[in-house]
Amino acid sequence: MTATQDFTPQIPNQAEEVEQLHRSWRHPRGVLGWLSYTTHQAIGTRYIITAFIMLLTGGAEALLMRTQLARPNNGFLSPDRYNEIFTTHGTTMMFLFAVPMMEGMAIYLVPLMCGTRNVAFPRLNAFGYWMFLFGVLFLYWGVFTNAAPDVGWFAYPPLSGPQFTPGKRTDYWAQMITFTEVSALCVATEIIATIFKMRAPGMSLNRMPLYVWSLLIQSFMVIFAMPAVVIASSYLLSDRTVATQFVNPAEGGDPILYQHVFWFFGHPEVYIIFIPALGFVSAIVVAHARREIFGYTAMVLAQIANGFIAFGLWVHHMFATGLPQIGEAYFTASSMMIAITSGVQIFCWLATLWTGRPRLTTALHFIYGFLVIFVVGGLTGVVLASVPLDWQVHDTYFVVAHFHYVLIGGALFPLFGAFYHWFPKITGRMMDEKIGRLNFWVLFIGFNLTFFPMHIQGLMGMPRRVYTYPAEMGWGPLNFIETIGAYIIGIGGILFIANVVSSHRSGRIAGNNPWDADSLEWATASPPENYNFEYLPVATSRYPLWVDRSERAFVTGLRNDRREALVTTLMDAEPHHRYVFPASSIWPFITAIAVTIGFAGSVFNPWYIVWGSVLSGLALVGWFWPRGDSEAES
Amino acid sequence: MTEFRTIDVSGLPSYDVSSQSPLWWGQLMITFIEGTMFGILIAAYFYTRLRMDVWPPPGDQYPHLLLPSLALVPLILSCAGSYWASESAKKNSRLGMIAGLLLNLVLAVIALAMRIVEWHSLNFNWKADIQGSYVWAFLGLHTFDYIADLVFTAVLLVLVLIGRYGPKQRLGVHVDSVVWYFLVLIWIPIYVTIYWAPVFAGSQQ
Ligand code: HEM
Ligand SMILES: [Cu+2]
Numbered sequence: 125m126t127a128t129q130d131f132t133p134q135i136p137n138q139a140e141e142v143e144q145l146h147r148s149w150r151h152p153r154g155v156l157g158w159l160s161y162t163t164h165q166a167i168g169t170r171y172i173i174t175a176f177i178m179l180l181t182g183g184a185e186a187l188l189m190r191t192q193l194a195r196p197n198n199g200f201l202s203p204d205r206y207n208e209i210f211t212t213h214g215t216t217m218m219f220l221f222a223v224p225m226m227e228g229m230a231i232y233l234v235p236l237m238c239g240t241r242n243v244a245f246p247r248l249n250a251f252g253y254w255m256f257l258f259g260v261l262f263l264y265w266g267v268f269t270n271a272a273p274d275v276g277w278f279a280y281p282p283l284s285g286p287q288f289t290p291g292k293r294t295d296y297w298a299q300m301i302t303f304t305e306v307s308a309l310c311v312a313t314e315i316i317a318t319i320f321k322m323r324a325p326g327m328s329l330n331r332m333p334l335y336v337w338s339l340l341i342q343s344f345m346v347i348f349a350m351p352a353v354v355i356a357s358s359y360l361l362s363d364r365t366v367a368t369q370f371v372n373p374a375e376g377g378d379p380i381l382y383q384h385v386f387w388f389f390g391h392p393e394v395y396i397i398f399i400p401a402l403g404f405v406s407a408i409v410v411a412h413a414r415r416e417i418f419g420y421t422a423m424v425l426a427q428i429a430n431g432f433i434a435f436g437l438w439v440h441h442m443f444a445t446g447l448p449q450i451g452e453a454y455f456t457a458s459s460m461m462i463a464i465t466s467g468v469q470i471f472c473w474l475a476t477l478w479t480g481r482p483r484l485t486t487a488l489h490f491i492y493g494f495l496v497i498f499v500v501g502g503l504t505g506v507v508l509a510s511v512p513l514d515w516q517v518h519d520t521y522f523v524v525a526h527f528h529y530v531l532i533g534g535a536l537f538p539l540f541g542a543f544y545h546w547f548p549k550i551t552g553r554m555m556d557e558k559i560g561r562l563n564f565w566v567l568f569i570g571f572n573l574t575f576f577p578m579h580i581q582g583l584m585g586m587p588r589r590v591y592t593y594p595a596e597m598g599w600g601p602l603n604f605i606e607t608i609g610a611y612i613i614g615i616g617g618i619l620f621i622a623n624v625v626s627s628h629r630s631g632r633i634a635g636n637n638p639w640d641a642d643s644l645e646w647a648t649a650s651p652p653e654n655y656n657f658e659y660l661p662v663a664t665s666r667y668p669l670w671v672d673r674s675e676r677a678f679v680t681g682l683r684n685d686r687r688e689a690l691v692t693t694l695m696d697a698e699p700h701h702r703y704v705f706p707a708s709s710i711w712p713f714i715t716a717i718a719v720t721i722g723f724a725g726s727v728f729n730p731w732y733i734v735w736g737s738v739l740s741g742l743a744l745v746g747w748f749w750p751r752g753d754s755e756a757e758s
Numbered sequence: 759m760t761e762f763r764t765i766d767v768s769g770l771p772s773y774d775v776s777s778q779s780p781l782w783w784g785q786l787m788i789t790f791i792e793g794t795m796f797g798i799l800i801a802a803y804f805y806t807r808l809r810m811d812v813w814p815p816p817g818d819q820y821p822h823l824l825l826p827s828l829a830l831v832p833l834i835l836s837c838a839g840s841y842w843a844s845e846s847a848k849k850n851s852r853l854g855m856i857a858g859l860l861l862n863l864v865l866a867v868i869a870l871a872m873r874i875v876e877w878h879s880l881n882f883n884w885k886a887d888i889q890g891s892y893v894w895a896f897l898g899l900h901t902f903d904y905i906a907d908l909v910f911t912a913v914l915l916v917l918v919l920i921g922r923y924g925p926k927q928r929l930g931v932h933v934d935s936v937v938w939y940f941l942v943l944i945w946i947p948i949y950v951t952i953y954w955a956p957v958f959a960g961s962q963q
Contacts, residue, residue, distance in 0.1 A: 244780040313787040317780040325765055347787055351795035355802070368884050368891040376810055376888030381802055388798070662765060673762075681768030690767060691780060699767050701774040741906070745913055748930070750922050 142658050144684035149654035152708050160708040162246035163654045164235050167253050171228025178221040185213040190610040193603050196595040206591035207274035212267055214277030219304045224256050226400040227311040230339045234315055236645035237333050239324030239661045241689040242705050244317035247712045252310030254716030259303025262724055266296035273297035278386055281371040281379045286364045295364055295727040301357040302723055305350045312346035315339055323697045327663035333643045337424055338403025341431040345392050353389035356382055366730050380445055387438035395434040401538035405491055408545050409473050411641035412488040413480030419472040426468040433462050443514045452511045459509035486560030490541030493568045497533025522582025528575045548634030552650045555627040567616035573609030577602040642667035660690055711747035718743040773925035775848045775932050785933040789940040796944050800951050803892045813960045815887040821953045829872035836865035837942055844935035847928040855931055859915040866908055896948050907937050
């Protein structure tokens with residue numbers, strides 16, 4: 125409490141009030157208590173840790189592949205095993221690492237940046253996490269019982285259909301999608317409600333931090349894109365388990381339609397991953413260049429435009445299926461258009477850095493790394509948008525190079541920057557900057573060593589998804605370099621973990637605002653208490669912590685003997701009414717179990733849909749059943 | 759004492775049964791999600807239709823039009839019950855909530871019964887061909903949501919009847935009406951697709 129005193133007003137009976145807050149926000153005890161947590165810090169941290177473990181798992185799979193490919197005619201992995209591993213790697217990275225990681229960060233940061241005490245629906249939040257975790261366990265249960273999916277991360281029929289892939293592999297894959305989509309949709313819903321209705325008084329839309337904007341846009345993209353993949357995976361699953369004909373050409377079904385539906389999700393998916401990463405970049409650039417963002421309005425508009433355009437590009441993944449020429453022209457043009465909105469953002473960051481007083485921290489190193497790698501990945505993207513070139517390099521390592529440049533450069537580098545930037549807030553301690561810089565250079569060099577040669581290798585004609593290649597092709601040397609690069613990335617990962625572990629134990633104490641940053645999460649203790657703020661802050665500017673202390677303002681008069689926050693109006697964030705959060709509860713966990721029984725069981729026997737629905741219905745009644753006096757009219 | 763300005767909010771109400779509530783927005787997002795899902799399925803239906811010469815596929819009957827069209831009447835009227843309940847929830851009128859929810863439930867069950875009778879008369883199932891798959895998917899998904907919301911409405915009715923309700927439950931009644939309007943509204947394009955598309959976009963030899 126002492127640590128936050130200089131940021132909170134001196135109120136006569138402050139000590140008592142804070143004591144009350146402590147009591148009403150305390151976590152329940154014991155194992156059951158642990159399963160009942162609903163605070164956003166706890167749930168966000170769980171997401172982040174689980175997703176990080178998935179990054180390590182996907183990374184280990186990548187190393188297995190790179191080891192196999194190190195030299196021609198290698199026999200380290202069998203062809204079948206190789207298929208399983210690249211599929212599991214792609215699936216893990218996209219569905220179980222990247223999206224949940226971005227969501228975990230958002231769950232942790234958005235309520236803090238908005239100046240409130242929790243996400244709008246804390247129980248839904250807990251439920252979403254359990255669904256994600258059960259999805260992870262479900263897929264990896266398959267992997268470890270020799271039923272790993274092996275038809276690529278987008279599982280095109282007819283290969284993935286019942287005739288060509290009997291067994292349960294693809295069913296595990298398809299149902300894992302359902303788990304993670306439920307989770308993603310829960311998060312999107314609660315993030316939108318939090319941003320729309322629970323911002324600090326005074327934080328009108330045009331004062332919202334760019335990171336919060338990015339999450340608002342990303343959440344809407346989740347809402348409009350994820351239903352498509354639910355449909356795609358349900359096509360597969362129902363064709364495979366109850367003999368519908370959605371993707372069966374013999375009865376009028378259409379495998380190309382599957383591709384359309386999948387990519388209507390799949391393209392926005394990459395933006396769902398990297399738009400929050402752009403939000404990290406904005407937050408870090410502002411804090412570490414110690415300057416207001418250059419072109420706030422342009423940034424917001426460019427991000428919104430990005431969100432819209434992302435839904436008009438999906439067919440560029442399908443150029444090789446043969447399109448009418450007008451379709452080719454349209455999707456080429458729209459794909460190239462994304463370079464404009466991305467370019468606007470890049471120039472705004474550069475201008476901010478140029479005119480600011482940048483402090484060369486590790487976090488900023490990762491942002492510079494992002495700028496370089498992402499621009500390269502973006503340029504190959506523009507190249508791939510042109511149909512003749514796409515035909516030439518389709519399904520080669522050129523594409524593998526491109527998407528790792530945008531995914532790792534566009535999402536992973538900002539994410540590591542974000543880890544270095546927010547670690548002090550989350551743990552209360554600083555990360556080591558020396559190891560940090562080493563960490564950056566190892567990752568940066570390892571990354572380029574791994575993925576740059578893939579461009580050339582792709583142009584030389586090496587197809588993706590092959591378990592080996594003959595020596596005569598001359599692809600050996602490049603592959604060998606790439607494998608070395610991949611191991612260097614692995615060392616970078618180990619350095620990062622070592623830094624986290626040692627800093628967590630003995631890093632320098634951070635204090636509230638070690639970077640002298642601008643946004644509200646830095647206005648409270650590190651790590652924040654469960655209630656985030658003793659008195660909710662008022663945002664008197666776009667950079668609330670950079671205004672003069674005398675300009676600051678706070679909210680008083682919320683009840684502290686129960687979990688309360690403030691609902692404000694959508695546009696101007698004027699106080700509207702007080703909001704009572706539900707208490708901690710075991711019901712989200714129980715409901716997630718019930719839903720899991722339905723989802724997991726239905727892979728084996730469709731009747732489980734019915735049993736699962738009945739159980740879930742009962743669990744939901746338990747969830748919403750009124751109890752305690754906090755529900756009564758007051 | 760304080761050098762900071764403060765805003766005292768102790769005078770504000772601790773709930774609001776209206777679209778100002780976060781829950782209302784959450785519910786709206788859920789309707790967006792489901793709306794997108796049905797929208798994509800409808801688009802996929804017509805995409806598939808365009809790629810087939812004969813529609814409905816040989817052997818499939820043209821669905822009947824009379825019963826499903828009649829079923830629209832109780833369905834649309836049930837929104838009135840929902841509206842009544844939600845307005846009463848805002849005003850905290852117990853009687854109004856009971857009457858509205860009851861009306862909503864009764865009419866919805868009648869519409870559902872009519873739908874099921876018609877469903878029973880289809881001469882194809884989901885395995886038969888691609889039209890079968892889509893029609894059963896539309897009916898299955900929408901009916902699933904429909905029944906789920908009926909159960910939810912029934913639970914709310916019980917809570918109001920036994921008097922175990924406060925602002926949260928009243929808000930529940932209010933957002934329940936949002937879901938219900940959505941389910942009724944989205945049924946209309948689905949109804950047109952299932953029952954009318956084979957007529958106006960069909961071609962059977
Ligand atoms: C950490 C270093 C990484 C390495 C060394 C690596 C390496 C690879 C390799 C060797 C392949 C398979 C190429 C083939 O045989 O076709 C691959 C595929 C893929 N990777 Fe990575 N990767 C890494 C990180 C990531 C990350 C962070 C993501 C996403 C966020 C990602 C997403 C994918 C996807 C989607 C595929 C395609 C899978 C498929 O073909 O179905 N990778 N990666
Ligand atoms: Cu794309």
